[in-house]
Amino acid sequence: MARNSRYCVPFRRRREGKTDYKAREAFVLSGKPRLVARGTLDNMIAQIIVAKPIGDEVLVSAHSKELAKKYGWKGPRGNIPTAYLTGLLCGLKAKARGTREAILDMGLHSPSKGARVLAVLKGVLDAGINVPCSREKLPDETRIKGEHITQYAQSLASDLEAYQSRFSKYLEQKLPPENLPKHFEKVKEDLIAAFGSGGRKT
Numbered sequence: 362m363a364r365n366s367r368y369c370v371p372f373r374r375r376r377e378g379k380t381d382y383k384a385r386e387a388f389v390l391s392g393k394p395r396l397v398a399r400g401t402l403d404n405m406i407a408q409i410i411v412a413k414p415i416g417d418e419v420l421v422s423a424h425s426k427e428l429a430k431k432y433g434w435k436g437p438r439g440n441i442p443t444a445y446l447t448g449l450l451c452g453l454k455a456k457a458r459g460t461r462e463a464i465l466d467m468g469l470h471s472p473s474k475g476a477r478v479l480a481v482l483k484g485v486l487d488a489g490i491n492v493p494c495s496r497e498k499l500p501d502e503t504r505i506k507g508e509h510i511t512q513y514a515q516s517l518a519s520d521l522e523a524y525q526s527r528f529s530k531y532l533e534q535k536l537p538p539e540n541l542p543k544h545f546e547k548v549k550e551d552l553i554a555a556f557g558s559g560g561r562k563t
Contacts, residue, residue, distance in 0.1 A: 405477065
């Protein structure tokens with residue numbers, strides 16, 4: 362706590378680990394829309410936001426629940442393939458509204474290579490939105506498609522109990538994890554077709 366009379370208490374959202382105000386100031390001064398990528402244990406969220414004097418305005422928003430409700434996504438809603446598709450959906454929506462560029466706002470997430478928020482970024486990039494980034498940190502294509510999940514499922518094939526326990530959410534949706542990459546490609550094609558855009562090849 363306070364050590365002397367000049368000590369300044371950080372803003373509440375900084376104390377709670379929710380907002381980096383120095384980064385936020387830089388975003389606002391840039392004058393560009395922000396790609397806000399956030400993840401919970403069970404869902405992914407992507408938004409394109411612009412700062413206005415009266416407060417932030419959300420131009421477009423995409424939620425992983427929307428993938429399940431509108432586009433038939435059967436996989437868990439918090440993994441890397443879902444993060445990519447959520448970003449792709451957000452990017453396609455933004456492009457349809459005339460947005461062509463944004464800057465990434467990861468909040469207090471660490472930009473570790475292959476992170477879910479970077480999978481969101483990859484989806485937005487493939488939708489045709491220009492976002493400055495280091496592409497070396499983006500997840501590789503095998504992880505984007507969920508092939509690492511398929512490989513893990515195959516390694517458990519001889520242990521039925523472990524297989525059913527680890528992949529219960531997939532099996533509840535009648536989606537064997539071995540079929541995840543194929544299902545991913547189908548949902549991705551449906552997303553692109555829904556917006557009448559070719560996007561970028563992954």
